[in-house]
Amino acid sequence: MELNIFGRRLTLGKAPASAPTAPGKKIRPARGAKSQRVAEQIERPYTYHRSKAEMDVWVLAENRARNPVMPRRDRLMLIYEQVMKDGYLTGQVKTLKNKVLSGGFAVVDKKSGQEVDEVLEMLQRPWFHDFMNAYLDTDFYGHTLLNFRYPAEDGDHVGEFTGFDLIPRENVVPETGEVLQRVTDSIGIPFRNTDAPYTKLLVEIALRDETGRYSLGILNKAAPEIIWKRYARTDWSRRSEKHGMPLVGLTTSAVEKSELDDKEMALANLGSDGYILLEEDEELTFHEAKSNENGQMYSGIKDACNDEIAFMITGQTMTSQDGASLSQSEVHERVQENYVVERQRSLSYFINFNLFPFLRSWGYPLDGLEFKWRTLLDEEAAKKKAAEAPTPEDPNANPTGPEHGPQGTNAPTAPGKKQPPKPGQGKPGKQQLTLATPNFTKPVAQASATGRIQLAGTDKENTKLRALFDKVVDKLHAESPKLRKMMRSPEFRAMLKETGDQLSDGLQEGYGAKLPELEYGTPDAVLLGKLTTSLYIFSANKSYKLLTELNKLLLDGGQVRPYADFKKQALQLHEDYNIQWLKTEYDTAVATGQMSAKWQSFQENAEHYFLKYTTAGDSRVRPAHHDWDGITLPVDHPFWNTHWPPCGWKCRCNAVRVPRLTNTATSQDRLDNLTTTPPEFGHNAGKTGVVFPESHQYNDIPAGAKPILRRMATEEAPTAKPK
Template sequence: MPDPTTVSKALPTPIYSTLVLTPPRREINDIGNWKSALRAADIGIRFPLYDLYSSILLDGSVTDAINKRIEAITDADINFITKDGKQSDVMENLINSLEFERMLESIMWSRFWGISVDEFTFTPEFDFNSIPRKHIRPKEKVIVRQQGDNDGISYAGDDMIIQWGRDDDLGLLLKVAPYVIYKRGGFGDWAQFVELFGMPIRIGKYNSLDDTSRRMLIEAFETAGSAPYMVVPKESEIETTLMSGTTNGALYDDFRKACNEEILITILGQTMTTQSGSSLSQSQVHLAVQEKKHRSDRRFVIRMLNKFFVPLLEKRGYPVRDGKFSFVDKKDELSVTDLKTLSEILPIPRSWAYEKFGIPEPKNDEDILQSLHPVESVQQPFVNGSKKPRTDEVQEPKKDPGKDNEPPVRNTDKQSLWEWIKGFFAEAPTGAGAGTIRMKDDSDLDGKIADEVWNGEELFSPDLFRFFSGEFLNAIETSFKSDVRNIDTGFAYNAPDDVFRTAMETNLYHFSAAKTLAEIQELNRLFRESGSYPEFMEKAQQVTKAFNRTWQQTEYDTAVLTAEATSQYRRLVQNRTVFPYWQYLTVADGRVREEHKKLHGVILPANDELWNKIYPPNGWNCRCRVRGLMTFQVEGEDLATMRQRVLDFLATKEWKMQEAQGWGVNRCDTAQIFTADQMYIRKFPEQAASYLKKMTAERWKQPTVQQMKESAQTDMPPRVEQDEKQLWEEKAVDGVISLTDYDGRKIVIYEKQFFGHTSAKGRDNRIALWNAMLDTLMDPDEVWLNNEIEKNSLEKAEQLDTYCLLKFYRDEVVAVNYKIEGEALVLKTWYIMQTNLKGKTVAYMKKNIWDKRRWGLLIKKR
């Protein structure tokens, strides 16, 4: 191979060393400067624009956003693959050098400045210098000695110089510059506002006929400090007029945030990965947008390297002919779990796996590590031929003869729970559903849940509940939440979007809890019937596979399809005056079930009550849909015959079977993904009360109240000294105060509720906790779904419809409760949860205070 250091350069003196560099011009810029610089750049004079860019890059939001995109390239792994598919040690050394990383940065900067021009040297090591952009005339391919020169050295055809970027590109900084200029001007106005109104103004009044008093007042103010003052005659009037709502400079802050958002959207395509977001689902969407930008940058960098840098290296004698640079694909970043899953469907060479994870292949007769938990080796102790009884047996609650004592999990004398569920899902088709929508397969969870039951768990599994609820929430977030947010008003219960979404989520939390209780009960039945651990695990695998994958898949697809149908339903209702008729349509492919084909093409008035029976989905994995029709589109159609087709369908045996399984309800109108008849527990949550009231923080494996306070980072926000009437007048609009919770939902507090909490005396006057309440709403440490605000809540666990938010500070614990009431999410109460023992024992406080707040379904935790 030729030695790269022996190839001489065409020009003995680098161009970079001959340039006369001029520092950027620092001045106060306005939009006029930006427009003038842009006009100059249009005729080929770019240095005024580049001076402006240098000033723009002093803005922290701009540099942080740009660094995100650059670091996504420099932090990624790059390979160079030769023509025979191998890696070269010479190229690996080059890629791992600091100079190569600087070159990647230079390529990326061309996306923001428009171009980068680099001059390379090999004397003897690989190195380069970036030509200052003010000296580059890209259209003429000329580098000028001084920034104002017209003539210079041509770099066209110079194989030691590479230009990254297009000749006419002025970069993303061109679009960013106006917002930075506006923001700086706004900051200046804000600073002036603070100077004028941030410090109290002292006003001295004197008799207009007494000039001596005026001079004495001025002298007194001058010697009493630097705060602003005014000296006016007593007869004059002084008035300071401020715009409503901007007395604290909020208008300037909103303007600053708006400019920052435009900057981030221009550079990153979104805002939430740099600024705080309102919910996890939204942040995931924003992260996906950012990743799309990163993929575009990776393609750009690779194309630049392969088109321009590889030929330069080849001329220097590097072994790069017919090779190419590439980023390491995510498909190469396999985890052990990914490998295990892939090995079930693809033949993977064992030698590749050893090499991939850097594990030496064992030689003949060499000792190897064994599994720490081999199934066959674990045995349960027996006493007199039967399993040793558990010492942590959970006592069944006493039955009340006056109440319905049917077991909370569905069962009958003739059928076991297992047999009933298998029969219930027998009609759920597996091949006619969404098809492309699939949840994750977590086989590790199956073994963990079975082990929990073997080790004594008889009630509930938090991990299993989080798995179920997490999958279902993901289903409606991806299919419903992003769409429905753009709708002006809601129509289920005439409710806004936040109310409808919360109702759907509550329904899914209930369903997930019921399913968790049912699975744990079934596994406990198997435990009692099994004679050994291997026997139990073999039977448990069938149950967990059915619950966690087979049925979960059907339920997940149903949730997705219901959310999609709900989004469309709300649009149709919104536009019912435009589309007074609706038409039922199937997907019309080979997987449509026969009974649904009978409804294909049916047209009914939008207000026909039959839609409450057949509106899709109207069966497991139903993919049917409804579209709106205008009046002229149904002219000549026999609507009476079509309605009879629906009535005939509802009389069929197939429909009766579907109705028995909980269908025949327009869940798009009731915010129910799963109806009461489809719950794994009858009358959930009433019949589950005896179980779920035991699910306190300890059962959820949450730290104690004392531990949560000890790990807190801040004290409770300062108490509000403001008068409650003044705060109401400042915050209320149309008789209601609107707040925002941790998931971006609108929470309202009505006048009666507000003054009921803020007009009392002493401890009951909670106006002082207003800031702490807002902080708890936006950033809770725990969110419980229970009925904490009801009297004797642990004895009356009937609804599980109240969201109880807790925030742990170093000095106090604040609780906030809200729930759906009518057409709004209503703030019901906020208060300090007592944590001072005051002579009480921890056990007493836990039973009588703490566990009455920290129980039910834990849906969010720190």
């Protein structure tokens, strides 16, 4: 019987002519025909050499970074991390950077050329050295985005910057000018061409290649050299292991397995003072490798790769390798010096045309000043001295006459003596400068998705809130109303509203959305609406607390206190409630808004991720928060109900998503020994919809006042748009 199945004819009940014959007969396929053995018909995959496979990974990472639609540098940065583990490359980079940064520098007045030591002292700080180091790193990594921390508010350097954070390069897309919360995001936080307040703290260092595109850095060119060298050394090591040690041979007539096993064991232990007993007719021989010259091939590959790396970084090789003649080394040293000078010049251009304007915007007194390397100043001074030196042919040299005296008033003084400055003239070569107090705007400590970007808010007193406070004080002193009546007054309600407005602004800045612009009923509108209302209730309770404190100050021994005395003491309360404490509460509102938005976004595909608690990682991290660092748990774990940032005043902690496939959840033993969060922060605002919980001291008010304040706060709080 014949059947036609999928275009093929099969015969049932009768063996086809091509069926295999009985065992014992050998069948050879016709020329050109496939073998009848299944194993021989399987197509075996092509096996890549390891270096070829890793090179392909680098090519894919480079193409991903150059993608015209969605460029991403995350994979390239992982390769750079491995590349920088190469000792030779690291040494070359450090050598170049040390030569560049070892040069002294000065701040000079552009017109007079005089050095300004007072401003120079403001740059002789650790952060400025770190900045120059980060600028040089841009040459290797291709792009750098720095987020400065807010200036110091106390200590010896008030008003000056204390440091900055490097925004992870894998999160930055220079082609679109965005910082990604996650490298898989299609849209990020814009840091160019925007009036957003956080841009006030950002400094971008961007280099372009010869094609005009954003550079991927020298490390991209060095990556293949490192890959080739790494596997050449691996192959060299394997060959040395195989051919470097001599082989031992034993000629014996023994045939018994037990005897042969004993002799094999003795041969295996022959090294390290081992020994072997031989029969009279046995002979032991050592076979040395005839030549190991083929090993030089691997050494040649290593040297060639190192030469390429040296050329990329310093333009020459002989200053880092042996075997060069003195004359050759001098030539190569001059080439390296040119590379150093070129980088110093590039760095000085960026400081003068980018960094100094940034610092001036924060109040640094840099008008009319410029940064210069000390070597350049010395060269200029030498040229000026040579140009001013009189020549023997100059008839005006050392003039004499009645108007000049014996040698003239321009005659040089005796060696070792200095001419005194003329009246009204400062110290020669220096300019006296009175430093103004830097006028800066305090950045709010808000952690972005990368834990780096900080928003620049305000450090000045809220003049509107001060005016409303004054009205409350005046009414309270003039009328002495009862507390309940004063609480219902328009003056008190206006102060309540302004406090709520300010905290709400911080909340919305952190959340990244404005409540009135959200559509009613959406998840963001619901969560942000709850948080906003809770802030206005908090502001109402806080204002009531302030009112009760003012009411206590009003009477002195049963008599109304004189206005001047009352106002003076009232302003002390204003300083605490409406300036110092309000700043900290504003920071907390910003951080709460940002972390609440993150919690909302983390609910999507939650089953595929863990959440990981992270700290700022510096010496200012509190011990308790340090203990929580690195805790990794599922999104629905109860730990996040009580340990969701911010977990304290001025808390800079963060939480990030990590894949479940490549991470392990924290053990219960570690969780059992953790410290608890303060009562004011022992909740997850993203779940509760409350910024400051009931445990906060402001909320400890009489039960009769609570519903009144709550009603007023709810009426003042903004809401989302209806559908």
